Amino acid sequence: MTEASGIREERRDTAALLGGDDPWDIVIIGGGITGAGILREAAREGYRALLVEQRDFAWGTSSRSSKMVHGGLRYLASGDYRLTRDAVQERERMMNEAPGLVDNLYYIMPHFNRQFPGPGLFGLLLRVYDFLAQRRTRRFFPGESVLRWVPGLRREGLRGGTRFSDAVTDDARLVLRILQEATNAGGRAVNYVRAETVTPPSDGGEGSVTVHDELADRGYELRARHIVHATGAWTDRLRSQLGGDQRIRPLRGSHLVFPFWKLPVSVSLSLIHPRDHRPMFVYPWEGVTVVGTTDLDHDQDLQKEAVLSRAEMEYLLEAVHDAFPDAHLGETDLISTWSGVRPVVSDSGGRKKKPSKEKREHVIWNDQGVISVAGGKLTTFRLIALEVLDHVRTDNGIRRELDEQVFSPASAMARPNALTAWQWQRLCGHYGSRVEEVLEAGPLMPIGHTDTLLAELVWSCRNERIGHLDDLLLRRTRLGLLLPEGGAPWLEVLREYCQTPLGWDDARWQQECTRYRELWRASYHLPPESGA
Ligand SMILES: Cc1cc2nc3c(=O)[nH]c(=O)nc-3n(C[C@H](O)[C@H](O)[C@H](O)COP(=O)(O)OP(=O)(O)OC[C@H]3O[C@@H](n4cnc5c(N)ncnc54)[C@H](O)[C@@H]3O)c2cc1C
Known part of the structure; x- marks a missing residue:
């Protein structure tokens, strides 16, 4: 064949x-x-x-979430113990079963003078959070130590920070x-x-x-x-x-992606937006730094890609400026952006609550x-x-054991010498029992500064029902979010490896590249000039 x-x-x-x-x-x-x-x-x-x-x-x-696999401190703060317990247990299960796909991420909540919540109250909340996970991750650090985790963070009024842990994934x-x-x-x-x-x-x-x-x-x-x-x-x-x-009340949330070296955070920083006191995050993901998110009514056509507005971009940049006053980051520093729509089930009838x-x-x-x-x-x-x-299940369906593993174990094969321990863990997490096929599909060469290997793209082209180029660059891999210009400078290299397994002739390849570039510019980069 x-x-x-x-x-x-x-x-x-x-x-x-x-x-x-x-x-x-x-x-x-x-x-x-x-x-x-x-x-x-x-x-x-x-x-x-x-x-x-x-x-x-x-x-x-x-594919457009903040990618956090979290227990939900927010639920705990609002008194929903059961929901938090279930989510924490699921988080722990996923980290154990699929390392390399769902991984621990440390968070730091910095405590500034006169900012809520202070270390005492926050620590109390985390005691319960840690208890639910059956492991202790919370720890208070003085200001100087916080700055080691988050260089460039505003020093003024910084009393210290509390570390805790959740998890992150590629959604x-x-x-x-x-x-x-x-x-x-x-x-x-x-x-x-x-x-x-x-x-x-x-x-x-x-x-x-x-x-x-x-x-x-x-x-x-x-x-x-x-x-x-x-x-x-x-x-x-x-x-x-x-x-x-x-x-359904569709609520949009948007994210900004910066090169890691421009905003080097080694943990997820929890922030309170200076304008409206909403919680936000600045976090490392796949070798870049992500800032998110917003929360506003989404009135655009759901059949089109959700796009961040200029006002959202400015709102997110405002939080970055406030937290990292010397970073001087602006829209020209962005690698990419993405927006998603929360399927929030509203119980407010005609009267709209704050999102x-x-x-x-x-x-x-x-x-x-x-x-x-x-x-x-x-x-x-x-x-x-x-x-x-x-x-x-109104019939004879058999309910399986609740505790059954979600992710079947990856191959038992030993790590190939060409890969680091992290690269191997990531591949096993992403591809599970098919990881050996991925290894054999193509060169084990990372693309740009990312962890994505050429072999992954080739395997994906053969096996993962790709209909358009954006499927490959925005969801099978995340190159479109991680590389400058959505990875456009890499398209010729990718063509060499991907065009044949995709079964596309030259005309189709060109057509797909044009479509992809336009889509990326319109929906994954800067917002349109006008529009709230
Ligand atoms: C900005 C943002 C950040 C978030 N961050 C987090 C986070 O960090 N952690 C977390 O746990 N959750 C997060 N969430 C929430 C989480 O992402 C969503 O709850 C979850 O992805 C919803 O999944 P879903 O399958 O229900 O919906 P979707 O992923 O939207 O899937 C529904 C699918 O149905 C398809 N569809 C629609 N109509 C049809 C049709 N007629 N025929 C066939 N298919 C159809 C759509 O194309 C779509 O792919 C976030 C959400 C947003 C927006």
């Missing part, structure tokens, strides 16, 4: 899956972390399950890894397939979902005993077909037998999936 025919086979496989005669046990709509988690649990429980995603896997919010790869686990267990997932209409299951019988294969421009009707709808910020669209009320006052928990609805779920966060995807399946 030639490499290009592998891609054609993927599309044929899509047609066969969508056009098959047998009904599915469960059709899941939405390929973000929530849908991926449900597919994985459903497949493990023995359901014949299919997931459809309208664009690319993780194209929605799940899009987390989704892809869960999808990999799901397909290993027999689940199926296709991207670029949009659900158009949903007909609820008749009493004990089948329902149906009409879908459109966006790449092949072809429609299908899928029959299913259960339909689960996990479309995040898009939830109201399909629910309204079923008479569901409008509950920061809206709860972030998930909600599950049953509209005429179609189960919808929205809200929540990355960390608790497994618990959300189990809860959704509890709503589905």
